[in-house]
Amino acid sequence: MDHFKSDLIRMEVNYRGIFQKTLGKHISTDIVYIAHEEGKTAFSNGRYSDDPQRNGVPCANFAYFSRSLSEEDLEAEASAAMDIKQAELVVVLDDTMAKGLEPWGHYGIRPVNEKVVEDGTILFVSNRKASELVSLFERKPFRYRIAIIGGEASFSGLWYFKDDMTDVRILGAIAKLNPDIASIGTVLSYVKKKYKSEEKVEAARKAYEEVKVTDVSPADGITWPYEKPALPAWDQFEEGVVVRAVKRGFSLGPRGQNRNPDFKRGTNRTERPVVRFDICTKCTLCWASCPDEAFDPVREGYYDVNYEYCTGCGRCADVCPVDDCIVMVDEMKFASNESFYEKYARDTVSYVNEIESMKGKRREIPEHITGKGKILRNVEKQKPLKEAR
């Protein structure tokens, strides 16, 4: 089959489970239909181990394209795969995934650029600079490219599809980055036929024109700090079906801690909760409400978020009855998962100043707290130490 491989193009689309499931599916199926219109053989598939999905867990679809392979040959080459090993083009729909990915079926935090091949491209939707994202990647021994189309991560959701044009913008950018997958002409005519919207055609064209590309060299990036797990080879499996139980511990947490130490859920996060311990009333609501049992009781009756397990769901910030005591903050502002309570205990004033400087100026106060509907509040000034409400 090697003679076929020369024109095989592989693409991966990384998205946040549930929130971006519909968006990820639109992109990976639309690009296949577009390639079909150009007479290519192409298909897409979802990574086998991602379903059933969970909010925020890094998931992936993949797609293959070829001019020379018949459908049967392409299927034999690639479709039986449960995952993709390498890709000429990697798409990332939430830039906080630059910090690493831990999908359901791959214990251990993996680099987002792991699959990119030499001279390949990794495409982000992001308002950040390429250098900021690349500084979080694993260093690779060859050159490749990072491409960016401007924008915030689109959270379209599973049950509805918020059409902010991210889907067609990605299609336009793909045509620029790898015209062997699809030409911009075919992308635009497909978008026009499918959506009957000049606005969407224009969005795809604009992304084609505006996508920014930067070279990444072997000197860029970091030595990957996490251990990469090796999956067992076929001859290392035990006889019969063996599923090792997760060891349960019941020493901490409201319902007894059930955290699986082999699955750190920190790469689910787009935002992380930060706690102002100095205004916390120790009411226990955050600790009792956290669906992932991510709070550790610590000295003096406080509750400290363990960021290796926190998924960033925001529930603790919703239930906390003290204004601004728990606020969700952009995950990219943090370099590690160190204990915030330990930081606070070491130097209270520096801790408060640091986290206040990271918070945005807008707060959403949910309906179940106001009893009157959701309130959006602008916060102009930092709360002084110990001033609650």
Ligand code: SF4
């Ligand atoms: S955001 Fe809060 S409630 Fe959600 S997992 Fe993290 S600590 Fe728990």
Ligand code: SF4
């Ligand atoms: S919900 Fe807020 S006030 Fe209550 S213990 Fe948690 S951080 Fe403190």
